[in-house]
Amino acid sequence: MTNKNIFEALSSFQAGLGTDPFENYCVSALAYLLETKQSQLTELLTSVAECFGTVKETHCQVLVDDQIVSLLVESTNNKRLFIKINTQTNNNIEERTKLQTLKADNAVLLWISFKGDTPPSNWVSVTWEQIGETLGTSSEKLALEFGNFIQTDILGHGSVTVQQALKTNKLYALGGAVIREKYGVNTEYLNSASQAIQGEFRYLGTTFSGNTPDLQFWIGIVNQTLPLSSHYQLILASKNTEVQNPVDKPRVTDNWGWKGWTGLGEITTSLEHSHYKDLL
Incomplete structure (x- = not known):
């Protein structure tokens, strides 16, 4: 064909x-x-x-x-x-x-x-x-x-609104770009998201290894409420280690037994590379 x-x-x-x-x-x-x-x-x-x-x-x-x-x-x-x-x-x-x-x-x-x-x-x-x-x-x-x-949508240039994050590859691309820039192109990372429910996600972002041999970190957007709403916050999670400026574990991640959580609060504007870099 x-x-x-x-x-x-x-x-x-x-x-x-x-x-x-x-x-x-x-x-x-x-x-x-x-x-x-x-x-x-x-x-x-x-x-x-x-x-x-x-x-x-x-x-x-x-x-x-x-x-x-x-x-x-x-x-x-x-x-x-x-x-x-x-x-x-x-x-x-x-x-x-x-x-x-x-x-x-x-x-x-x-x-x-x-x-x-x-x-x-x-x-x-x-x-x-x-x-x-x-x-x-x-x-x-x-x-x-x-x-x-x-x-x-591949190189991750530019800013990303919440609606673009939910509907396109732009947030995945942004996350990958920042991770490659900070940890090098050989750092392992994977796009990671929950199943969508009526267009909303519990979480959507990137799982990555950072400077470790395993996929021990996650960064992306997390829904603020249950039932799911259109309000999201930017979150960084660590599987095995504590994080700086810890916050309460988001309700929608109750099935995650991860140790450290931090974030920048509700997303009210477009997400930029600088927001990801601040958390990392």
Whole structure:
């Protein structure tokens, strides 16, 4: 299946393969831009792949050597480009290890992730920062909008309102950006949220390791009341250690047996990087 219809591409997702719907959404957008010959993106990716040729067609969620690859790009000169994208660094160590042994004849292996994230051996890499900057100068409306989306919903630039946090990837991206900046790109972190109930969450944010070997910390927004309301507070939780300026454990986290809790109170304005940094 090719991806020349943007709506069909964005709605296509094969469940049960262990892939992430948000990452697949990003891959579908990349595939569409490549298939429609978006010149700047095509030039960036094919230059890294070294004389790759002209894009003929693309396929998302492809099984290669028992591994799921985000995107297969086929060229008119019969070369293939296998792309694996990463929107959370270091989030699947086992998968990364297996990708180092992936075998694909007549193909280039391309890793798309964040600046400083080392790709598996035998993979070349392009960063989201490079793609965002490249598309940010495009005269094509769709490419420009995707470039802006990369900046806010993948790289975590800008502020985030509570409603944006509940409906988009922006809060996850902001949390990941601050954690990478403070602890380094190899710090392990995962998006973490409760199940939504009528559009509201008990909690939504990022679990991370910080300077420890395990996922021992969480930062994000926590609902202030039960039953759930539209009022949230920014909270940092520590699994095993005390925290500075401790606060009472939020009611909605009663099932968490974590030791330390601190926060900045109810969110009345947009969340900024500085708010996260103050807690960390």
